[in-house]
Structures are given as structure tokens and as C-alpha cells.
Amino acid sequence: MATSYILLAALLALVSWQAVASDPSPLQDFCVADKYSPVLVNGFVCKDPKIVSADDFFMAANLDKPRDTTNKVGSNVTLINAMKIPGLNTLGISIVRIDYAPLGENPPHTHPRATEILTVLEGALYVGFVTSNPENKLFTKKLEKGDVFVFPVGLIHFQFNPCPNKPAVAIAALSSQNPGTITIANAVFGSKPPISDDVLAKAFQVEKNTVKWLQAQFWEDNQN
Template sequence: MASHHLLLLVLLAMACCHAIASDPSLLQDVCVADKTSPAHVNGFTCKDAKDVAAEDFHFSGLHKAGNTSSSKQGSAVTAVNVAQIPGLNTMGISMVRIDYAPSGMNPPHTHPRATEILTVLEGSLFVGFVTSNPNNTLISKVLHKGDVFVFPKGLVHFQFNNGKGSAVALAGLSSQNPGVITVANTVFGSKPSIADHILAKSFQVDKATVDLMQAQF
């Protein structure tokens, strides 16, 4: 009986740990990232409190449109995460501005460490995400100015400008460093490349098609 109680306690502990897993939590008022520290931790070490300044919590630039012409997909992402605001360290949040040219898109990608909530500031977007195996269900919707949509953590999602003019969106993410895995870049643009016979079998196409795709990246 004692062994059963012990097993139950272990299972409960594992469940609790899984439930609260997220960015490192605050144990003090602020923990401004010290990017010069040689210490390797899951996040950033804190710089000395006496060196903390207002600029550690400030970023200017989201009023400026991103250069969509420099992207093959016709979109530009302006990120505001711990790399731009050191004061976000341990806060568990970040944000981005996304600009879309007409017919531009933010291609299928995932954020391995964050849920995303997006609101359209200008224009119209067709957005969606795909649920995990085995169903792979597409959940999609057309958004207009003022509309909000949520992309669950880790799921592949996209945004496409289906309007006649440019579009702008602002998104919040539940991590100081959400990460981005763009599906096409990851699969076809890895260095070194994934062997074409592996990708050919995975996608059920011939190797020539895979070689053509890899050449784009």
C-alpha cells in the first residue's frame, strides 16, 4: 500500500511540474538580462540592480512599417522580445508587428515556446492553424480590422493578406523568446541539407522535386 501512495505522489508531482512549465518565473521585481555574462542558463542572468535603467524596459520603432519588399513572401516582422528589451527577462511575454504587402504572407511556422494572440490593425488577413496528428485539422478565418485570433503554442500557423491593400497586425506572445520555426526553411533549407531521398519518401515525391525545393533555400 505504501508503494501505491508513493507512486501516486510521484505522478502528481510530475503532473504539477508539467502544468507550470513555462518561461522562468520572477522571484524579484526585475531581472534585466545581462547579455555580457559568460554564465549559460535557460534564459539570461540578471545584471546588477544598481545598473538597471529605464532604457532596459523601452523600445521605439513599432510605428515604422517593415520593409515587405525585402522578403520573397511579402511580409516583414518587427520583433520586440528580450533581445530588444532586456527588462523582459523572466517576464514571459513579447510582441511583434507584422506588415504584409498585397498578397503577402507570413508563411507556415510555429513558435515552440509561445501561444500567440494577433489583432489586425489595418487591412484583411486570412489566417489559420493546423491541429496535431492524426487529424491535422485546419482551423481558419478571415480577419478584418480590429479582429483578434489565437494561435495555440507549438502548432503550425500562417497569415495571408487577402485584401487589396497593405495589412498590419500586432501580436503578443507568451514567452520572452518565443522562437520561430518556419516549416519550409527548416525542411528544405537546413545546413547541412536533409538527404533528398529522405525528403522524397517523406513527401511522396521524386528526388528531382526535392532538389528543386532545396535550391530555393
Template sequence: MANPLFFLTLLALSLSLVLATAITIQDFCVADSKEKVLANGLACKDPKLVEVNDFFFSGLHIAGNTTNPVGSKVTPVFATQLPGLNTLDISIARIDYAPWGTNPPHTHPRATEVLTVLQGTLEVGFVTSNPENLHFRKVLQTGDVFVFPTGLIHYQRNVGNGHAVAIAALSSQNPGVITIGNAVFGSTPDIDSDVLVTAFHLDKTTVNYLQSKF
């Protein structure tokens, strides 16, 4: 019998192709990691030097190490990992979750995300923009699919006692990620604590403590 996880992964990949909107003017633009010039993306490798492995990635079958403070691990397959994705407006990622692990609130500034649960039970949600700030939340089971619109803050949490796995399809070869806690409390240099005191209605001692954690 065919592995059902294979079909779910195929579904995620198919959805990522639907999300692709770029109109290309050449067969491909394999990313050249040695080129220092950037033109709103990675420069193209000389087509004469392109090889089959530029379109290949192996490793999504390997579980990510979730022994970290948040209890999750993202294994990306973006243009950096798979040069053949460059300019194609698609990418995927595997996300592993320890029991009760969390993929903390974050955004993808350049991509919509379609999440497919391969194993376990995930609570997912996203928040709309100001002023409504509506919170859309749902608990997903194996085989369920959920979409996070471009740029909106979203998260996932494993609400089961076992390991959970999901595949994310994204509508960009370089979707970017802004983890809210890291960006606000771990920026370099720090955001002035007075700004954060006002923004989060916290005292300065608490703000300084949070900044020390990031």
C-alpha cells in the same frame, strides 16, 4: 478623437499580460547582452547598472519592409530587443504584410500567440497535431483577434489589395520561431533527400530543387 489603433494595440498588450504565468522572485531580471553564461535564458544584469532604457523600446510605429519573396516583415520586441522583458514570459511583435503577402507556416515552440489585426484583411489558420491534423481557418478584419496555441503550425495571409498590419502578443520573452519550409528544406547540413522524398511523396529532383531555394 483618440486613435483606434492605440486602443487595439493596448488590447494586445493587455492580453499578453494575461498570458504571463511566471512567478518571479525579484523585481526584474534585465537581460545582460554581454554575459556569455546562459541559464535557460539570458543572465541578469547587475541591478545597480540597470537604467530606464532597459525597459523601453521604440519603433513599432515604423512599417516593416515587405519587399521580399514572402511579402511580410516581422518586427519583434523580445528580450533581445527589450532587455527588461527577460524572465517575464511576455513579448510582442509587429507584422506588416504587402498586398497578398504571407507570413509562411511556422511555429512558436515556447509561446501561445494572440494576433490583433490593426489594418487590413487577413486570412489566418493553424493545424492541430497528429493524427487529426485539423485546419482551423478564418478571415479577420481590422479589430479582430485570433489565438494560435503553443507549438502548432500557423500562418497569415493578406487577402486584401492594400497594406495590412497586425500586432502579436506572445506568452514568452523568447518565443522562438520555426519556419517550416526553411527548417525542412534549408537545414544545415541538409536533411538527406531520401528522407524528404519519403516524407513528402516527391521525386528527388523536386526535393533537390526545393533545397536549392532555401
């Protein structure tokens, strides 16, 4: 009997942990972020509701305007989150516009705190994600204008514009006010200080000179 109670308690603890393993649900109508408060919490402290205005829920983002994609990867990610719109604090959502040059890509990356749902507005995209170990199964799809694709939370995913002479544009919603982005190549080969070349050479089964060459590259950030 005691063992049954212990197992039940463990199960309830696990279920409770899973239930809060995402942005917490709000307990009031809104909690506009006070980005200047010295108090550190998980998210942002609420601004006094008496001084909240419509501007706290607004940003003139001009998401209809093309972005500069003249970088090494040929893409530009414009993220609108709680840092940009204080009224998003505690609401568990953010949005991005992604511009792709011809043959440009949004390189393999993860969002540790958010699932992403992406819609192609212009052009076409080849997209995909990889499942976790040990399967590491790749799911891919060719998307045309108006098509929608979902990237599950935490999984490595990418988007590539296969057209050599036409740009592409997508917009995506993410299930967190601060989804976070870890671009795989940037994190592994562009960390500061760098990861030991012994570690990376063994991990990728390549020579140390190859690792050193990769670490010497300029790993450009396409987020803004």
C-alpha cells in the same frame, strides 16, 4: 498500497513538469538581462539592480512605421523580445509587428515556447492553425480590422493577406520572452547541411528531383 503511492508520485511529477513547461515565474520585481555575462543560464543572468535604469525597459522601436515587405513571401516580422529590451528577461512576454504586402503571407510556422494572440490593425487577413497528429484539423478565420485570433503554443499557423491591392498590418503578443520561430519550409528544405533527399522524398511522397529543386531555392527569412 505501494502501487497507489507510486501512481500518486508519478501523477505529481507529471503535474509539476507541466507547471514548469513555460517561462518560469520571476522571483523578484525584475531581472534585467546582462547579455554580456559569460555565465550560461536558461534565459539571461540578471544585471546588478543598482545599475538598472529606465532605458533597460525601453526601446524606440517605431512600431507605427511600415516595414519593407519586398521579399519572396511579402511579409516582415519585427520581433521585440528580451534580446531587444533587457527588462523583458523572466517576464514571459514579447511582441511583434507584422507587415503584409498585398497577397503577402507569414508562411506556416510554429512558436515552440509561446501562445500567440494577434490583432489586425489595418487591412484584412486569412489566418489559421493545424492541430497535432492524428487529427491534423485546420481552423481558419477571415479577420478584419480590429479582430483578434489566438494561435495555441507549438501548433503550425499562418497569416495571409487576401487583398490584391491593399497591405495589412497586425500586432501580436506572445507568452514567452523568447518564443522561437520555426518556419516549416525553411527548416525542412533550407537546413544546413541539407536533409537527405531520400528522407524528404519518402516523407513528402515526391521524386528526388522535386526535393533537390526545393532545396536549391533561396528560403528567405522574414524575421528581423
